[in-house]
Amino acid sequence: MISKKLQEARDYEKKYLAKDNKDIRPLFHLTGTVGWINDPNGFSRYKDTYHLFYQYHPYCNHWGPMHWGHSTSEDLIKWEYQPCALAPDEDYDQDGCFSGSAIELDDGRHLLMYTSVEKRQDSDGVVRDYQQQCLAIGDGIDYEKVSSNPVISTDMIPAGNDLHDFRDPKIIKNNDTYYCFAINRHPDGSGQILVYESKDAISWKFNKVLDRSDNQVGRIWECPDYFELDDKKVLIVSPQETEGKGDNIFPGFNNFFLVGEGKEFLDFNRQAVQPIDLGPDFYAAQTILTPDGRRVMIAWMQNWETVNFGNDAHDYYSTMTIPRELKIKEGHVYQTPIKELENYRKCEVKHSCEIFEEQQLAGVSGRVIDMSFELSKVDSEKDYLFTMKLAKNDRYETRVIIDSRRKTLKLDRRNSGMRYSALSEREFPIDIVDGKLKLRVIMDRFTLEVFVNDGKQAASMKIDTDITADGITFQSDEKVNIDLIKFELSDLN
Ligand code: FRU
Numbered sequence: 001m002i003s004k005k006l007q008e009a010r011d012y013e014k015k016y017l018a019k020d021n022k023d024i025r026p027l028f029h030l031t032g033t034v035g036w037i038n039d040p041n042g043f044s045r046y047k048d049t050y051h052l053f054y055q056y057h058p059y060c061n062h063w064g065p066m067h068w069g070h071s072t073s074e075d076l077i078k079w080e081y082q083p084c085a086l087a088p089d090e091d092y093d094q095d096g097c098f099s100g101s102a103i104e105l106d107d108g109r110h111l112l113m114y115t116s117v118e119k120r121q122d123s124d125g126v127v128r129d130y131q132q133q134c135l136a137i138g139d140g141i142d143y144e145k146v147s148s149n150p151v152i153s154t155d156m157i158p159a160g161n162d163l164h165d166f167r168d169p170k171i172i173k174n175n176d177t178y179y180c181f182a183i184n185r186h187p188d189g190s191g192q193i194l195v196y197e198s199k200d201a202i203s204w205k206f207n208k209v210l211d212r213s214d215n216q217v218g219r220i221w222e223c224p225d226y227f228e229l230d231d232k233k234v235l236i237v238s239p240q241e242t243e244g245k246g247d248n249i250f251p252g253f254n255n256f257f258l259v260g261e262g263k264e265f266l267d268f269n270r271q272a273v274q275p276i277d278l279g280p281d282f283y284a285a286q287t288i289l290t291p292d293g294r295r296v297m298i299a300w301m302q303n304w305e306t307v308n309f310g311n312d313a314h315d316y317y318s319t320m321t322i323p324r325e326l327k328i329k330e331g332h333v334y335q336t337p338i339k340e341l342e343n344y345r346k347c348e349v350k351h352s353c354e355i356f357e358e359q360q361l362a363g364v365s366g367r368v369i370d371m372s373f374e375l376s377k378v379d380s381e382k383d384y385l386f387t388m389k390l391a392k393n394d395r396y397e398t399r400v401i402i403d404s405r406r407k408t409l410k411l412d413r414r415n416s417g418m419r420y421s422a423l424s425e426r427e428f429p430i431d432i433v434d435g436k437l438k439l440r441v442i443m444d445r446f447t448l449e450v451f452v453n454d455g456k457q458a459a460s461m462k463i464d465t466d467i468t469a470d471g472i473t474f475q476s477d478e479k480v481n482i483d484l485i486k487f488e489l490s491d492l493n
Helices: 004-018 339-344
Strands: 035-046 049-057 067-073 079-086 097-104 110-121 127-138 143-145 166-174 177-185 191-198 205-212 221-229 232-239 256-261 269-275 283-289 295-300 324-329 332-337 345-355 368-377 385-392 398-403 408-412 425-429 437-444 447-452 457-462 471-476 480-489
Touching: 004 079, 035 067, 035 110, 035 283, 035 295, 049 079, 049 097, 079 110, 079 127, 079 143, 097 127, 110 166, 127 166, 166 221, 177 221, 191 221, 191 232, 221 283, 221 324, 232 283, 232 324, 256 332, 269 332, 332 339, 332 437, 332 447, 339 345, 345 471, 385 437, 398 437, 398 447, 408 447, 408 457, 425 457
Parallel strands: 035 097, 097 166
Antiparallel strands: 035 049, 049 067, 067 079, 097 110, 110 127, 127 143, 166 177, 177 191, 191 205, 221 232, 232 256, 256 269, 283 295, 295 324, 324 332, 345 480, 368 437, 368 480, 385 398, 385 471, 398 408, 408 425, 437 447, 447 457
């Protein structure tokens, strides 16, 4: 049964899609049908198609009562909009259907597991969120919330822990058991991951605390994921209020790979904390295993700290990242754009030359590009400060700056047309050995993603620059050799 609230959201989407003068969007980075999106939800494969849902407020470009928007794809590059999947239409989720995940059941149905939010007044008179885990089961388009919701209620939080931060269930099947990984707040005020188990995905019991911050890895953790990558185990968490540490853990909202080991499925001994993406716009990553065995991750290309600036520039707000394949080498997780992107490459342009004064390279411009290059010193004694400017015209530019002496990469969108100062620059350490560096740059109109040294590091940044600014220039204070290959990307509509 489609509720009135869900029907309203679907009608609103239909009306928008029928409109002629729709706004210009990224070509292969997913946005919601209309309005606001945040976290990816329910990233899953169902009946041989990829499904991606997302936190969604169709009615305006700001966060509001959360629905689940829905898109499908055959290759994770070209997306098709599907009707809104969930609306906050029950008493227990009247204040929002928060983030969650999805899985195909053995009987061929698609199960969505999400967090219901209901505001209740406590005995001290304060109104607080009650967050519980719920299910909706369907056929890939229409989903019915189950009558036993919430299937994991606040009563099932182990005694002594916080009763209000309890959300973002990730459902995973291992052998014949379903597990649900949900975030919660330990009495010390920081995040922890609670694990529940079930034989039928409907009735659940508490199993264990998988890992916790202990106030070392940010405060509350959001949006967990958990998987094996070769001989390691990876727990993804998105901590709020992280303290800055060293040069590559920035304060604020973060997203980490917690890399560890353990014999049994739920044994997790954390060995390392690796920031996933060093740009200003990356949060709430979720992964999927493709049929050919690749672990692929997608995230929200945004940061909560900047969500209330420039929201009305388009008739949608926010984008997902490009899906990224994950690999692990010597305990470090590498990420590269999903290989399916290469099917859309055309118009190859190659250059092998020296860069010194600011210059354009013939055929290298545009706002939808897949470009890779390698830099090396011309004079082995001389370090360089290399600047690439993108989305450039007389008025605007976005800079990627590589400093071979300090061994850093900086993303700088101060002059991209943004009118607020928050998170306009990000600089982080990179490996530059003997002056050599490899970079891959993916631009999709309003998004920029860079992958350093075959994906050892990645950084994502949105820009709202006028689409006509499409120049690209290169400059270096000491001569460098560049070996560059650039493609346009086509047939994406
Ligand atoms: C993370 C998050 C989740 C929550 C959702 C609400 O970005 O705060 O923890 O479920 O967004 O939209």
